[in-house]
Amino acid sequence: MDRPSAVAALRAAVAGFAAECLPGATSWCVALSGGPDSLALTAAAAAALPTTALIVDHGLQAGSDEVAETARRQAHDLGCVDAQVLRVQVGAGGGPEAAARAARYAALDVARSEAPVLLAHTLDDQAETVLLGLGRGSGARSIAGMRVSDPPWYRPLLGVRRRATHEACAELGFVSWDDPHNHDPRFTRVRLRTEVLPLLEDVLGGGVAEALGRTAAALREDTDALDGLATLSLEDVDETVAVTALAELPTAVRRRVIRGWLLRGGAANLTDKQIRAVDALVIAWHGQGGVAVGSDLRQQRLFAARRDGRLVMYTQPV
Known part of the structure; x- marks a missing residue:
């Protein structure tokens, strides 16, 4: 049997x-974006359901408005019912990549009008994300990579190699x-893509991305199961937490409860080091x-x- 065309294979995947x-x-x-991954996804998506293309112009490169306009025209040519260019102002918080990502997702969230949004991340992007998490020692949550379904964001090409979108x-x-x-x-991700992954494929004989x-x-799957157990334990937690109750939990569950409690109390951008330090207030006091x-x-x-046998949160002026 003849191999299906790249377009047919992507349509079937979507x-x-x-x-x-x-x-x-x-x-x-x-x-x-106008790149091959998102163009290929747009073509497959428009063949399946009425599709609106959302094109974010970050304004960070010369000619970005022309790139956005070209993508808008291509979206209509691919059968999209609508195509909108979203122009954003990129801040400086967290570095250029993080700031651009924050501005992009905020604009998409407003423009989607409660509809799900398909993102064109591929298996190659997933492999790069796993390696980044591994190299940074960010723990299982980071190494678990991106989710196929993370409402309102969805990644139908997460099992598809990048070369298929180019084809x-x-x-x-x-x-x-x-x-x-x-x-x-x-950019670290670029070096992973062009240097590290090809070397791993060569050394290990291929199949590394998969x-x-x-x-x-x-x-x-493991992370979701542990998160579920932590959520059940967190239901009994107030603004402060009894250290004795936390100490009885398995380590993986306890640290997730601590993370959830911190986030609920106003924490953000938590690191593994910070969570472990709070955990030490429980088990290494x-x-x-x-x-x-x-x-x-x-x-x-x-x-x-830790105060009087309980974990508490407080603030101090900078």
């Missing part, structure tokens, strides 16, 4: 995803935008003071501390 993850959807949006664009006759940032070695994808899926944790507070710092 249709299968829709049946499994969004069975009641009557329309959806696609985040379209689909070639079949369709579309010239995709080649983002210069995707070749800039100043193996990393399977690893992420297995870790995500020797009179140490409060632990500073991340938050979005201005002019103040958020702390967790």
Whole structure:
């Protein structure tokens, strides 16, 4: 039997995803950058359901408005019922990549009008994400990578290799935008893509991206199970937490309860180091003071501390 075309294979993947993850959807949006991944996804999505393309212009590169307009025209050519260019102002918080991501997701969330949004992350993106998490020692949650379904965000191509989207664009006759940032070695992800993953594929004899994808899926199942247990325990937690109750929990569950309690109390951007330091207030108590944790507070710092056998949170001026 002849191998199906790249376009046909992507359409089948998106249709299968829709049946499994969004069975009641009557329309959806696609985040379209103009690159090959999002163009191929837009083509497959528009063949399945009425599709609105949302094109974010970050304004960070010369000619970004022209790139956005080209993507808008291509979206209509691919059969989208609507295509909108969203122009955003990118801040500086957390570095350029994080700031652009925050601005992009905020704009998409407003423009989607309660509809699900399809994102064009591929298996190659997942492999890079797993390696980033592994290299940073961020724990199982990070190594578990991106979720296929994370409402309102959905990733129907997370099991598809990047080369398939390039092949689909070639079949369709579309010239995709080649983002210069995707070749800039100043970005860690670019070096993973162009240096580390090819080397791993060579050394290990291929199949590395697929193996990393399977690893992420297995870790995500374990993480979800542990998160569920932690959520049940967190239901009995007030503004303060009894240390004796926490100490009885298995380590993996206890640290998740601590993380949930911190987030509920106003913490943000928590690191593994901060969670472990708060955990030490429970299991390695020797009179140490409060632990500073991340938050979005201005002019103040958020702390967790142990007082009278309970964990408490408090703030101090910067």
